[in-house]
Amino acid sequence: MTIKKITLFIFLLITLSSCDEKAKTRAKESTDNIKKPVKVAAKLFGYNLDNFKVINNKIKNGEAFGTILDHHHVWSPKIYEIAKKIKPTLDVRRLRAGKNYTILAAKDSTEQAKVFIYQHDLINYSIVDFRDSIFIKKVKKKITVKIREAAGVITNSLSQSLDEKHVSPVVANDLSDIYAWTIDFFRLQKNDKFKVLYEQKYINDTVPAGIGKIKAAYFEHVGKPFYAFNFVADSVVGVQDYFDEETNNLRRAFLKAPLKFSRISSRYNLKRRIAFYGRVKPHRGTDFTAPVGTPILSTANGKVIESRYKGGNGNYVKIRHNATYTTQYLHMKKRKVKVGEYVKQGDVIGWVGMTGNTSGPHVCYRFWKNGRQVDPLKQKLPAAKPMKKEIQEKYLSFITPIKNQLDNIPY
Structure with missing residues (x-):
């Protein structure tokens, strides 16, 4: 090998060694620049x-x-x-x-x-x-609220229909409260339909943490539509209420029934044959069957004028609502209110029982109008105060997009 070739070979070795050192240096610098993960302390x-x-x-x-x-x-x-x-x-x-x-x-x-x-x-x-x-x-814990939709056709009950769609039973209970004045939930028909927009609360956006308010709802009962929209009609008082698509308040002066969930076992009937007596005897009340201990609600605001035990009536409470209307609730297991007390609509006044002349647990609901007992289910009961005219336009504008959303929810 000539001296020239040896010199060239040594030069190449030095050059390659230098490049290798530079590559190692760059790799080390690159590694040093990678930020190591910082351990974050768990906190509660x-x-x-x-x-x-x-x-x-x-x-x-x-x-x-x-x-x-x-x-x-x-x-x-x-x-x-x-x-x-x-x-x-x-x-x-x-x-x-x-x-x-x-x-x-x-x-x-x-x-x-x-x-x-x-x-x-x-x-x-x-x-x-x-x-x-x-x-x-x-x-x-901080919560977030999301609006959820639900809709369905009733085959058995509202609760069952919502349960099949994995919706909390709280929604069924809230709907029964909203429509308590307008729909008889004890007489829902097969193929009645419903749609609802409701608030679902979440923790960390993922963990369900309960139901908020019903934003809006639609019920089709025996072919008749019933809308309900949540709205604050009086900004001074700040109380939310539910109104239909024509600004009418869904509340009425009286609830349809004194129990939230039950069924009518016997209607007002002046020619009913009563098994207990073995003869025809007018039945001037409406019987709602429910388990013993079910809360009995006052159907309207008023003053308790009787709260006692008497013969075939058993434990009962009687309430005067105004100069026109009085109601009575019979066969209670126990009474909660005393004479002279003022009760509000929906207040618990006693519990379902079997006292007095009765063959099973129920409440006999009696209704007086101008001193005469009448069938409460056939009365055209007075409505709550109407929405003020000056805010009706604002309300109709408010519900327009919500109504469109409701209408477009598929069953």
């Missing part, structure tokens, strides 16, 4: 969970607040002090079995509880902190 209501031993559990039947803290090494005098201090905000005697709680305990050898967190429901919590001084605070 502002507490750094890395600083505690975290115990999650449920309150067992018969388990008391003191038992829980004693199990986590808090002495009895301290437990008594805590319970006394927080009682105005959280009465520890009323903690319910099955509710979740969290203990934040010391991470040392004592593992002594320092914070007690009680979960009332998915949203509401009470935090009892007794690390140094004792204090309690109530917190709520």
Whole structure:
């Protein structure tokens, strides 16, 4: 090999070595520039969970607040002090079995509880902190609200139809309240239809946390349409109410029935043959069958004028609503109101029973108009106050897009 070739070979080796070193340097610099992930401390209501031993559990039947803290090494005098201090905000005697709680305990050898967190429901919590001084605070998890749609054709009941679509039974209950003055929910027909826009609450946008208000609804009962739109007609009072597509208030002065869910077992009938008596005897009431203990509601505002036990009527309550209307509720298991009390529409006045002359649990609902007993189901009952004319245009503009959305929901 000539000297020239040897010199060229050495030059190539030096060049390749230099390039390799540069590549290694660039690779190292590139690696150094990659940000390493920063560990984020887990937190709960502002507490750094890395600083505690975290115990999650449920309150067992018969388990008391003191038992829980004693199990986590808090002495009895301290437990008594805590319970006394927080009682105005959280009465520890009323903690319910099955509710979740969290203990934040010391991470040392004592593992002594320092914070007690009680979960009332998915949203509401009470935090009892007794690390140094004792204090309690109530917190709520942040929730988001989304508008959901549901629609269906009734084959058996509204509750069943909604359940088949995996909609909370709360929606059925709220719909029965909204339409309590306009639709007899005890006499829904097969093939009646419904549509509803309602609020669904979520925690972290994913965890369902209950139902909000019904935004709007549509019911087609025996071929007749019934719209309901949630609206604040009086901004001074700020009370929400439900109105139809023509600005009429859905409320009436009287509810259709004194029970939320039931069925009519016997209607007002002056020629009814009563099995108990074995002869024809006028029945001047409407019987609503329901299990013993079902709450009985006052169908309108008024003053209790009778609350007593008497013969075949059993336990009963009688309410004067005004100079025109009076109602009576018979066969109660127990009465809740006394003579002279003022009750509001929907207030519980007693519970379904079998007192007096009756062959089964029900409430006999009697209705007087101008001192004469009449059939309440055939009365044209007075409506609530109409919407003020000056806000009707605003209301109609407000409901237009909502009505379009309702109309376009497929069954």
